[in-house]
Amino acid sequence: MRILIIIFLVAVIAACNPSAPPDAANVLEPGPSATATSDSAVAAAPTGAANTPLPAEPTATVAVGDAEPSATATTAAASPTPTTAPTEAAVATAGRTADGAYFLGRTDAPVTIIDYSDFL
Amino acid sequence: MLGTEPQVIEAYVETGEARIVFWPVLNHGDPSVFSALAAECVARQDMDAFWALHHDLFENQNELWRANRDYFVQAAVDVGADRAAFEQCYDSQEALEHVLELDLERRARGIFGQPVFDVNGTVFFGAQPFATFSQVIEQAAP
Numbered sequence: 001m002r003i004l005i006i007i008f009l010v011a012v013i014a015a016c017n018p019s020a021p022p023d024a025a026n027v028l029e030p031g032p033s034a035t036a037t038s039d040s041a042v043a044a045a046p047t048g049a050a051n052t053p054l055p056a057e058p059t060a061t062v063a064v065g066d067a068e069p070s071a072t073a074t075t076a077a078a079s080p081t082p083t084t085a086p087t088e089a090a091v092a093t094a095g096r097t098a099d100g101a102y103f104l105g106r107t108d109a110p111v112t113i114i115d116y117s118d119f120l
Numbered sequence: 121m122l123g124t125e126p127q128v129i130e131a132y133v134e135t136g137e138a139r140i141v142f143w144p145v146l147n148h149g150d151p152s153v154f155s156a157l158a159a160e161c162v163a164r165q166d167m168d169a170f171w172a173l174h175h176d177l178f179e180n181q182n183e184l185w186r187a188n189r190d191y192f193v194q195a196a197v198d199v200g201a202d203r204a205a206f207e208q209c210y211d212s213q214e215a216l217e218h219v220l221e222l223d224l225e226r227r228a229r230g231i232f233g234q235p236v237f238d239v240n241g242t243v244f245f246g247a248q249p250f251a252t253f254s255q256v257i258e259q260a261a262p
Contacts, residue, residue, distance in 0.1 A: 094167035094168050094170065094171055095167050096163070096167070097141055099222070099225060100218060100221070100222060101141050101142060101143045101144075101222060102141065102142045102159075102163055102167065102170055102171075102174070103139050103140065103141045103142070104129065104133055104139065104140050104142075104171055105133040105134075105136070105138060105139030105140055106136045106139060107139065109133075109136055109137060109138050109139040110137065110138070110260075110261050110262050111132065111137060111138035111139070111239060111240055111257050111260045111261050112138065112139050112140075112141060112238075112239075112240060113128070113132075113138055113139070113140045113141065113237060113238070113239050113253075113257070114141045114143055114237065114238040114239075115125075115140060115141065115142050115143065115235060115237055116143045116145050116226055116231045116234055116235060116236040116237070116238070117142065117143075117144070117145055117234050117235040117236075118144070118145040118146065118147045118148055118152050118234045118235075119144070119151075119152060119155035119156060119159070119177045119178065119181065119184055120147075120148045120151050120152050120155065120181060120184050120185065
């Protein structure tokens with residue numbers, strides 16, 4: 001019986017003996033590779049991060065783009081509002097003065113601006 | 121003029137408060153004459169096209185120094201003028217004489233420099249900011 005106990009203890013001690021450097025090596029090896037992996041992950045992260053922001057940027061751009069067209073649309077929507085413009089433009093007529101010069105505007109406009117200009 | 125003209129037209133001409141008259145000045149020899157002649161010939165077809173060409177010529181002012189007949193024909197066609205009718209007018213003595221008569225008349229009025237603006241009798245010289253036009257027009261308005 002003592003022999004069995006001794007054998008058991010020896011087996012336990014053997015099992016706890018740090019004579020298992022290969023295991024440690026195995027543990028260490030994955031370490032660096034894990035580090036490498038994490039480097040890769042880090043390296044990939046920026047790429048991923050770069051990629052991530054890229055979609056994010058376009059998204060932001062799209063948002064801005066969306067906003068601009070909205071603003072343009074607003075402006076465009078605002079332009080039609082002064083539908084008075086076409087009406088006013090229709091009021092302004094083009095023709096010739098009695099002297100043979102060229103005018104734009106209502107003939108009964110209270111103010112006449114004569115522009116003496118050379119095309120050059 | 122061109123610079124402040126769009127603003128003046130929008131603020132005063134299109135609202136019926138003012139009428140703008142363009143009087144061609146021929147101070148730079150043939151380029152001035154042919155530019156004014158082209159405008160005259162387009163005006164004979166369509167006055168709205170005249171104002172469109174008037175705008176285009178001022179906008180491309182630097183090109184007018186070396187512009188030839190073909191340039192003006194194309195410019196006229198671009199604003200909707202009939203090519204054949206324009207060419208016939210451009211080559212006619214009558215249209216040329218009209219442009220020269222307008223130039224003689226402005227000299228007779230004592231206008232020698234350019235641009236000169238006459239707003240209901242108030243005359244001022246040189247390109248002016250819109251604010252100046254606005255002030256003079258407001259004062260001239262009854």
